Amino acid sequence: MVVAPTVAYDFPHPTNVSFNGRAVRMMGHVTMSNLLRREHIHLKLGRLLDVSGGVISSAENLPVVKINGVDAQSTTTLKSGDVIEFHNGQDVTEPSETEYLREGSGNPQFLLGTAAITLKHGLDSGITVPLTSKPVPGPKAVALTFDDGPNPGYTERVLDVLKSKHVHATFFVVGRMANAYPDLVKRELKEGNLVGDHSWSHPMLAHRSDASARDELQHTRDLLRKLGATVTVFRPPYGSYTRSTVSIASSLGLRTVVWSADPSDYRRPPVGTIVARVMSQVRPGTIILMHDGGGDRSNTIAALPIIIDNLRKQGYSFETLS
Ligand SMILES: [Zn+2]
Missing domain, CATH: 3.10.20.30 (Beta-grasp domain)
Structure with a gap:
């Protein structure tokens, strides 16, 4: 086998x-x-x-x-x-809800005058973002706003330009900077500008507890009052806020003011870029965000008189927030 x-x-x-x-x-x-x-x-x-x-x-x-x-x-x-x-x-x-606002100054405020604004509120995070903001035709005015100062060496130069152009602006100051350089805040006020609250230490308030947000705002408001300011407006650092930030600010007598034109001048683009970005974003009622604090603001300062002259040529006037 x-x-x-x-x-x-x-x-x-x-x-x-x-x-x-x-x-x-x-x-x-x-x-x-x-x-x-x-x-x-x-x-x-x-x-x-x-x-x-x-x-x-x-x-x-x-x-x-x-x-x-x-x-x-x-x-x-x-x-x-x-x-x-x-x-x-x-x-x-996250789930969100949309809110349509059409009111005078608005709170949060994005524009001067009457505006139609759509906001989106995140229901988990509480964060609010603007979807659209359309001005209802009104006076041809804009507001210049300067954040993050006072900043020695730069704030004075911004004030010099405003004074020489006979324009008033709104300065959203950081409390700890105001505490270090109170004379600059006093000069802002003396020359007819409005001074607003930009928190004490410039945090992302949407990520802070209510108690911490309240401290940030109140501490700054109280210091600015001591320096002689009537404080009516608050701007959240980085535009980071929730509905509860807005109501905390309200309870402290502060209207929350955001912006509607942002040339990102804090990134120090060339002077011509800052001017071009502002001019392309401006419409009647625009609140323009710029910075006198937070670093070298030479380009912002060089752009400022050009922006003012260009806007005047187009028939714009300049308002402070009130
Ligand atoms: Zn800021």
Whole structure:
């Protein structure tokens, strides 16, 4: 009797699956994690974003991995004919509600005069972002505002320009800077400008507790009052605020004022860029954001007289907030 020699070869056999609608052929024992590695898939979690694009949670949505419509594990063995569906966790934005305002100054205020404004309130984060702000035709006026000072060496030069052009502006001062340089605040007031509250230490107030936000605003308001200011307006640093920030400010007698033109002068673009950005964004009622504090403001100061002259040529007048 002849016995044929037998050798136990375990020939790998193919596993043919459908991966996101595409045929994939792999050899041998194949698990879901083998397949994902072969397809260069890196599992990503979907984030929960607030209405301003900040991250509330970095692990809100898990990736979806299904075999034949059933959730699968990375260790699950694949069989020929399996239909595999995969996608990474999707980013989602928090639920929000939209509010339409049409009122005089508005609170928060984006424009001089009457404005029609749409706001989006994030319901998880409490953060508010403006969607649109349309001025209702009114007087051809703008407000110049300067943030983050007083700043020795620069605030004086801004004041010199305003004085020489017979223009008044609004200065949103940082409390701890005002505390260090009270004479600059007094000069702002003496020359007919309005001084507003820009918090004590310039934090992102949307991420502070109510008690801390109140301290930031109240401490600054009280100091400015001591320096002789009638303080009626508050501007949130970075435009970071919630509805509760606005109501805290209101309870301190302060209207929240944001802006409607931003040349990003704090990034120190060239003088011509600052001028061009302001001119392209201005409409009747625009509140223009610029900075006298927070660093070297030479370009802002050089742009200022050009901006004032250009706006005057177009028939604009200049108002302070009140
Ligand atoms: Zn600021």
